[in-house]
Amino acid sequence: MNLENDEATRAWNTVLFDKFVRFQYLLTTGLARHSELMLARRPPPPGARVLDIGCGFGDTTQLLAQAVGRGGEAVGVDVAQNFVDAASREAEKAGASRARFFRADVQVDDLRGPYAAAYARFGTMFFASPVAALRNVKRALVPGGNLAIVVWRKREDNAWLYAAEQRVRALLPEIPASDEPTCGPGPFSMSGADLLSDQLLAAGFHEIAFERHDVEICIGRSLEEAIDFSMALGPAGELIRLAGAVGLEQASSISAALRDALAIYEGPKGVFAPSSTWLISARS
Ligand SMILES: C[S@@+](CC[C@H](N)C(=O)[O-])C[C@H]1O[C@@H](n2cnc3c(N)ncnc32)[C@H](O)[C@@H]1O
Numbered sequence: 501m502n503l504e505n506d507e508a509t510r511a512w513n514t515v516l517f518d519k520f521v522r523f524q525y526l527l528t529t530g531l532a533r534h535s536e537l538m539l540a541r542r543p544p545p546p547g548a549r550v551l552d553i554g555c556g557f558g559d560t561t562q563l564l565a566q567a568v569g570r571g572g573e574a575v576g577v578d579v580a581q582n583f584v585d586a587a588s589r590e591a592e593k594a595g596a597s598r599a600r601f602f603r604a605d606v607q608v609d610d611l612r613g614p615y616a617a618a619y620a621r622f623g624t625m626f627f628a629s630p631v632a633a634l635r636n637v638k639r640a641l642v643p644g645g646n647l648a649i650v651v652w653r654k655r656e657d658n659a660w661l662y663a664a665e666q667r668v669r670a671l672l673p674e675i676p677a678s679d680e681p682t683c684g685p686g687p688f689s690m691s692g693a694d695l696l697s698d699q700l701l702a703a704g705f706h707e708i709a710f711e712r713h714d715v716e717i718c719i720g721r722s723l724e725e726a727i728d729f730s731m732a733l734g735p736a737g738e739l740i741r742l743a744g745a746v747g748l749e750q751a752s753s754i755s756a757a758l759r760d761a762l763a764i765y766e767g768p769k770g771v772f773a774p775s776s777t778w779l780i781s782a783r784s
Pocket residue numbers: 505508512513527528531553554555556557558560577578579580583604605606607620621622623624626627684
């Protein structure tokens with residue numbers, strides 16, 4: 501048995517799952533702006549069997565299932581059983597009969613290929629060994645099968661996350677050691693095109709292409725919600741969680757600092773912040 505992702509699995513299946521449920525609306529509608537480009541640029545072949553890596557609530561899996569159409573199938577995998585159960589429930593509710601889900605650690609488990617194509621929206625940045633995980637994905641693809649993944653670009657171009665992280669770091673300069681599980685390498689671990697393209701090559705992919713995508717996303721329907729979202733998730737939320745009691749003690753100062761950092765994005769329709777991702781495609 502491979503234990504490398506055990507800690508991250510625990511985090512995703514418990515505390516992070518609960519937080520994702522709380523902010524499901526923002527995560528699925530806001531983040532969808534980035535997967536829209538992925539599906540437009542790399543639509544799945546009609547009638548194909550395709551994989552969605554780290555599927556979360558499975559909303560991308562459902563879109564893939566719709567796109568493959570009759571005779572096709574979209575399979576969502578996630579390391580956290582709670583996400584797999586939630587994704588299965590959501591798909592059933594939506595009548596997405598061509599979407600299926602099962603629990604798998606993408607780094608080590610049998611992904612039940614072959615697939616004509618594999619996709620991921622923010623689902624590949626948390627593996628302890630990214631090359632091993634990408635190699636396992638390649639193994640599940642047919643020869644020549646396409647990989648299309650969306651990952652965050654650098655922090656500075658995702659200022660809503662980075663400014664929040666900096667404000668929290670200033671207020672929590674020393675975070676005591678904690679037994680809380682962490683999420684793995686983290687949301688920006690694949691932001692460097694040089695490193696990621698080397699990892700893809702090492703995993704056996706070729707024809708690697710990066711497209712930068714800059715778009716405003718909704719980070720809160722109100723400023724209050726944007727502050728709550730930042731205090732719960734992303735690098736700022738993780739710092740607060742790992743700080744435990746110290747984080748709680750500072751909650752009102754942190755909330756005030758985040759209000760100051762995020763107010764510039766507030767508009768009549770909610771809080772919309774610039775964000776930037778890579779859409780990477782590669783061939784197996
Ligand atoms: C940031 S979420 C993205 C979820 C979804 N793709 C979305 O865009 O809403 C990352 C997802 O990757 C999953 N994940 C993390 N490590 C994984 C692994 N080793 N194997 C499979 N899934 C993993 C997490 O459980 C989580 O659902």
